[in-house]
Amino acid sequence: MPALTxxxxxxxxxxxxxxxxSISRPVDPRHELIAVMRAVQKAGNEPLLFTAVAGSPSPVATNILGRREVLALALGLEPQTLLPSLLALGLAQLDPMIVSDAPVHEVVQTSGFDVARDIPQVVHSERDAGAYISAGICIARHPTTGIVNASWNRIQLAGGDHTRVRMMPPxxxxxxxxxxxxxxxxxPVAVVIGAPPALMLSAASKIPIEADEYRTAGGWQxxxxxxxxxxxxxxxxxxxAEFVIEGHVLPHVREAEGPFGEFTDGYVEVGPNHVLKVSAITRRRDAIYHVILAGGSEDTVLLGVPLMVDVWKKVAPLADIRDIGFPGHIFGCVISLAKTDDLQPKAVLEAALAAHLWMKLVVVVDADVDPHDPQDVLWAIHTRHRPDTGIVRIENAAGxxxxxxxxxxRGKIGLDATAPLAMKETFRRRRFLGIETISPEDYFDPV
Ligand SMILES: Cc1cc2nc3c(=O)[nH]c(=O)nc-3n(C[C@H](O)[C@H](O)[C@H](O)COP(=O)(O)O)c2cc1C
Structure with missing residues (x-):
């Protein structure tokens, strides 16, 4: 399957x-758009296109990569084997090509623009300091090595050519x-909105600083x-791309930026952050603006998938790993495996907890449990986990x-929620014949 580029x-x-x-009902970009998207993420989690956003020159797309399957489709990979496929791609590199036909240059504004008018003014969370670009990929060249980096950075739209952006080591x-x-x-920085999917993923991944992210994204697609x-x-x-905003980050200038609602559902408070002076806004004639809610499904997929590739790499040599899910949040994961030895789950838990600083809670389940379904995972903990022997606890480890x-x-915890091999038959899950083809709607009396 080719990738969508x-x-x-x-x-x-x-x-x-x-x-x-598609949503053609008019929505207010200040809070209403995000509230609708959040409600959708809690229900069917569909990708959305708002076509009538009040005061916005462009339609707004959001939750586009809110499902792992869509990310897999975009990369031309099978959803069931997304993690091992990405691991196999590794840091595949492919040189970019310079072209002259560029949809992103159909409209070029180098003067007279206003970021508070020409960019949709989306306000995300209650206490946010106004409208932000939340799905902008910052492209920059290392001042001495020339290597290109791509990273997602929130950008506060102050007005005119004035924006504020947080960019902190590490x-x-x-x-x-x-x-x-x-x-x-x-x-010099270029902010890309509506980017090639492989670049969206590389911008969310920890690519080594020596690797050029354009070449990496090319390799991945x-x-x-x-x-x-x-x-x-x-x-x-x-x-x-849909939009590119060009500009320069000013040296030795900091301004108060924030608060901004972030991915643990709290806020990053006001801080002295960088100023990005815009010198051009370029876009497609019918550009679609992209919005991502920090901590929402799309953000979680973009950040979680690269994290789980790291986990996969560490645990795959230890057991027959079937899948890794991250329901809830990305400070942990659920690993499903077909175990052949009762010692495997603990080895897998220890390796997964050590695979990344953020890993705090890891659960190992049998292959008949869906690691993406929090209810199924809790069911496995309730019915198969042994609290007296099935916990790996690492005290004081930083997260x-x-x-x-x-x-x-501080500290990490792992739960073995697999059934003992000797009791495999006792724990075999019953089946309900015909359930795969039944739709409840076909059985309900009409209301
Ligand atoms: C939608 C989205 C928004 C993000 N916003 C920020 C941000 O504002 N500041 C930040 O430091 N990291 C942010 N991140 C995380 C970085 O993109 C991520 O840490 C990335 O790996 C950094 O790349 P680097 O390899 O260039 O350091 C965001 C990630 C996503 C997916």
Whole structure:
């Protein structure tokens, strides 16, 4: 299966398959749009396209990668084997190609623009400091090595050409900025909205700082990334993107930015963050704006999949691993395996907890439990876990390191929720014949 190499081809594909839900009822970009999306994420979790966003020059797409299967489709990979396939791709590199036909340059504004008018003013959470770009990928070149980095960064839309962006080490963009600032130089940045899916994933992944993310995204989509020279900054940008916002991060300038609702459902409070002065807004004539809610399904898929590839790498040599899910949040995971030895679950738990700093709660289940279904996982804990012997506890291990909450992310816990091999028959799950073909709607009396 070939990968879909642009955001637009992904939207078109979801539309053709009837997966994309279109919403033409007018919505307010301040809170209402996100409230509708959040309600959808809690129900059917469909990808959404809002076509009548008040005051917005563009339709707004959101929850596009809210399902793992859509990410797999976008990358041309099978959903059931997404993690081992990504592990096999590793850091595959493919040089990008520079093209002259660039939909993202159909409309070019290098003056007279206003980020508070020309960009949809989406406000996400109750206490947010106004409208933010929440699905912008910052492209920058390392000031000395020239290596291209791509990372997701929230951007506060102040007005005119003025935006604020948080870019802190250890994030690579923050490291780039520090080098630029030491020589007193503004750092050119291009913010890509509606990016090729492989670039969306690489921007959410911890790619080694020595690896060029355009080449990595090309490797992952098994086709060179189509790039075009930016209009006002010395960078190349994805030619098929929906929007590109070009500008410079000012050296030695910080402004109060925040609060902004973040992925643990709290807020990152006001902090002194960088100023990005915009020099151009370029876009497709019919550009679709992309919005991602921190901590929502799409954010969780983008951050969780690369994390679980790291976990897969560590646990795959230890047992017959069937799948890894991350229901709830990404500070843990559920690993399903077909065990051949009762010692395997504990070895897998220890390896998974050590695979990433953020891993705090790992559950191992048998292959007949769906690791993506929290109810099924809780069922396995209730019916198969032995609290007196089935817990791996690591005291004092550091976890998610953000300063305001790190005190609670100390220690790690693993639960073996697999049935003992000797009792396999006792624990065999009963089946309900015919259930696969039954739809309750066909049985209800009409209301
Ligand atoms: C939708 C989305 C938004 C994100 N926003 C931020 C952000 O505002 N600041 C930040 O430091 N990391 C943010 N991240 C996480 C980074 O993109 C992620 O840590 C990435 O790996 C950093 O890349 P690096 O390898 O260049 O350091 C976000 C991730 C996603 C998926």
């Amino acid at each position: 642009s955001f637009r081809s992904l939207i078109d594909s979801l539309e053709r398959s009837g997966t994309l839900r 994030q690579h963009l923050g490291q780039y900025q520090r080098v630029a600032e030491e020589s007193g130089e503004p750092m 098994r086709e060179p990334l189509r790039l075009v020279r930016a209009k006002t900054v010395p960078l190349d940008v994805p030619a098929d 998610f390191p953000r300063a305001d909450v790190r005190a609670v992310h």
